Amino acid sequence: MRSSGELRYLFLDLNAYFASVEQQENPRLRGRPVAVVPMADTDTTCAIAASYEAKAFGVKTGTRIWEARRLCPDLVLVPARHDLYVDYHHRIMAEVENHLPIHKVMSIDEAACRLIGDEREPERARTLGRAIKAGIRAKVGDALRCSVGIAPSVLTAKIAADLEKPDGLVLLEAKDLPGRILGLQLTDLPGIGENMAAHLVHAGVTDVAALWALAPKQMRAIWNSVVGERFCYALHGFELPELATSRRSIGHSRVLAPARRAPARARLVARALLLKAAVRLRRYGYAAGGLGLSARPLELARFAQETRFPPTQDSFVLLAELERLWRRFLAERGARAPLIKTSIWLFRLVPIEARVADFFVARRADGLTRGEALWTALDRLGARYGRGAVALASQRDLALQYLGAKIAFTRVPDPIEFDE
Ligand SMILES: [Mg+2]
Missing domain, CATH: 3.30.70.270 (Reverse transcriptase/Diguanylate cyclase domain)
Structure with missing residues (x-):
């Protein structure tokens, strides 16, 4: 292969x-x-x-x-x-x-x-x-x-x-590949323990070169499982099918420290995670038409819901969607249950140039809305002065990075300041 x-x-x-x-x-x-x-x-x-x-x-x-x-x-x-x-x-x-x-x-x-x-x-x-x-x-x-x-x-x-x-x-x-790994023992490879190595030797595979030469079907037979076939694809650098779909979403999650477990604090963490995901979304020229929120209370069942909306890269629009989900979460789980983990993900990703025109949304010549253009400009500031150089006032006390000084804007600049 x-x-x-x-x-x-x-x-x-x-x-x-x-x-x-x-x-x-x-x-x-x-x-x-x-x-x-x-x-x-x-x-x-x-x-x-x-x-x-x-x-x-x-x-x-x-x-x-x-x-x-x-x-x-x-x-x-x-x-x-x-x-x-x-x-x-x-x-x-x-x-x-x-x-x-x-x-x-x-x-x-x-x-x-x-x-x-x-x-x-x-x-x-x-x-x-x-x-x-x-x-x-x-x-x-x-x-x-x-x-x-x-x-x-x-x-x-x-x-x-x-x-x-x-x-x-x-x-x-x-x-x-495989030159750089030919000197390894079979058991040096993650997923090959002593038992599997013995199995391989029994099948005549005594070194990495022989392992490399096997076809997916042969590995499946030796493993006596589809795990062998997956291992073969992964070894040759191919993504496994279930991972191949992950490019269709951009997500972040965070296990919450005790000080951030109150829902009001966890909400700021979720907002920060969303803002980070949105930077990536814009960087790769995508708009997202869906947002998911997962929040896991310490003792209650996990909350996970998604919303759908016209594709956007405007963080303000995405934050508003997050607020809707967060209110649903509070309604279902209460405002006091401490949270152990929160995740957000953007999905229904479309390249910005492939976005179908929505005549009710004003766009600039480059196809972006004013809000999107503002955030793109803020991204450029972040890229030049360091991530975290620009932060929403509501987020500025939230040091997701734990250390390192931040310069936070105490107000969000008006879009007009970035229009040209
Ligand atoms: Mg280690």
Whole structure:
């Protein structure tokens, strides 16, 4: 099978995550071999994370503590603090979202972002990868390192991230495959454990080159499941069918910190997520004719509804649609139930030039409404002075980015100021 070379995903994997967070929190641990353990000083338990200094001695996740101590007598054992790692997770994801929307959070220290438009050009993708890495160091913590992989599928992007650790940045383009991964063991590939590797060897597939040569049907037979076929497509850089439809929507979601769980606060988060999605919508020349809102109260059933309207890229129109959905949410779930998560998504996307004329809406010569032209101008300011340079007054106290100074307009400029 030929491979599909477009760089569609950026995969981020924090290096030695728990141990790095501990080194970030406690500077005395930096540069020292550290193992994070479930409970302090229990020889029968395993390390659940090891710093790179400890890895150099052969200590890794799963190493028994008594053995880790033998390998590395100076090893510092630190009891795990999961709340702290969750807190850092949110700060890291918030920083990633300053650069790219997160397509999927894979685990506490891994996320995949989907690249669209010019983000798929290798130099642009590499620049985004560097910016995310630098942003995490500058805004979350300079003891944190991550590996970034950029490739055509989530699977290949994860493989790319695994190729260079720590602090890697690897692109896998069509020309790099399979050459760049031929040196890997079968079990180095995500999704191939010891059992599946044994299965593969039994079928005569003993290395990555032989795996690469298999057709989808053959992998399906070896896996005895459609999972094998999907793995084959993903390995060759093709998107899985259910992912291929995701380009038809632009969405953001956020797990809410305790301080943001009251509906009135969560509403501001949902508005901020929508404003971010709208920037992307305009950047790629689309108008959205649908908006979805999902809000998950801590204890009540999830609320999820959509509205449809004439396609627009005007954030004010989209915010008004969000208000309608939010009022429905409050009516159904009450104004007091704390929320754990909120998501928004824009759908029914049409290229702006393909939008059917609506004679009741005044348009300028370039086909945009005045509101759309205003937001396009604001996007340009944001691009020049940094995302967050321009913010609605109602949103300005909401630091989705957690850190970094913001210059907020205290009023929204009149559209006339941007008309020419
Ligand atoms: Mg990791």
